[in-house]
């Protein structure tokens with residue numbers, strides 16, 4: 001580059017393609033979270049909560065009428081957990097870029113981002129146009145092969161280090177089920193060890209150790225206990241708890257796979273030490289277990305090569321979802337090395353080995369394949385993961401300074417565009433099986449803290465911010481500084497309404 005004489009060279013940060021500019025200092029995050037969980041809960045002043053609730057009743061009348069009617073036909077009134085909101089869910093009619101619009105005409109800054117898939121922002125025109133074009137010619141489904149299925153599989157294989165092949169499926173839940181079946185078939189071993197606290201979909205065998213590590217079957221209502229005969233969990237950041245299990249399993253059927261989210265359970269709400277994935281990889285190799293990364297949230301959002309690219313750790317199987325279909329329906333896929341993916345082969349590529357029974361009418365369809373393909377190509381062109389990450393950095397730094405300004409015990413940290421705002425720290429509660437009499441109290445406490453989190457979510461929404469359950473915020477590539485700064489002003493209004501703030 002030509003240097004201008006006398007002028008200092010301006011440093012422009014090198015593009016990395018990754019959403020994470022600086023990995024969280026996990027020791028410091030846990031120190032703060034421990035302090036939060038051991039301090040009295042700080043929530044909204046009573047009159048502030050009432051005033052926010054009144055806002056809903058006064059300003060969102062059309063939503064209220066529809067939800068009151070919907071509750072007669074839909075359990076709980078909404079079809080998705082994330083759509084629940086205190087005091088009642090709202091009805092949304094429009095999504096555009098960084099914003100959502102409700103039935104009563106209010107505009108919100110959207111940090112839910114549909115639970116993660118929309119890194120380019122909601123409903124981007126470019127993708128919509130491609131999808132419309134496809135719908136005009138082919139419609140959403142034929143049951144037969146379409147070129148976009150090949151293009152998407154090729155693109156993902158080129159981008160992700162652990163991926164030679166991709167099998168599209170209908171959801172992340174299905175892809176997780178497929179992953180453990182393939183792992184068992186490939187290794188001829190039985191046990192699956194998952195990281196405690198993580199959500200790998202709602203299938204029987206993986207509904208184990210959900211949200212709070214150590215809870216084992218306690219949250220798996222409706223699942224017979226013996227479904228978990230070969231499912232186990234280990235504690236985040238506790239490599240010894242994993243090795244103990246791997247070692248014991250050697251004598252009773254072996255471990256087929258270790259499955260984990262590479263940034264930590266619940267999208268990194270309990271962040272993992274940066275070298276933890278590497279340690280798990282080493283143990284999997286030592287004990288002959290496959291390493292499955294559930295990258296339903298992290299693939300493409302952390303970077304086009306996924307969290308595996310960021311950490312430089314190659315899993316044997318990768319579970320995909322969300323961004324894989326660019327925010328369009330049927331978002332799921334199992335990807336991995338050829339030697340394992342061969343157990344899924346169909347038709348002409350079928351070999352002599354046994355096949356895992358995996359599929360689905362809508363598993364691969366032109367609509368989700370085209371939406372995913374064009375989304376990933378466009379993300380590459382726009383360097384979208386990194387841009388969304390910078391928005392997440394700005395939001396998190398802003399929240400941290402508000403927390404300091406109002407001397408609150410809250411904790412904010414982020415892994416790029418995945419931001420966490422912990423006001424009650426439920427995720428840090430641990431179930432202690434050495435003192436089983438304490439377990440009911442822990443579960444009760446988690447429920448009470450969740451209610452308070454819902455109150456915070458209600459306040460954020462009344463101030464025009466949508467979050468994931470009041471504690472997680474996904475940013476996207478079109479949320480520029482202006483949008484983030486506006487969001488911070490709104491968060492500040494909520495923080496001013498916390499008990500004890502003058």
Ligand SMILES: Cc1ncc(COP(=O)(O)O)c(C=O)c1O
Pocket residue numbers: 115170171172173174176199200201202261267294295296297321322331332
């Ligand atoms: C890490 C992880 N795995 C799996 C799933 C399940 O994906 P789906 O909702 O598409 O079934 C989710 C959903 O949020 C997830 O976050």
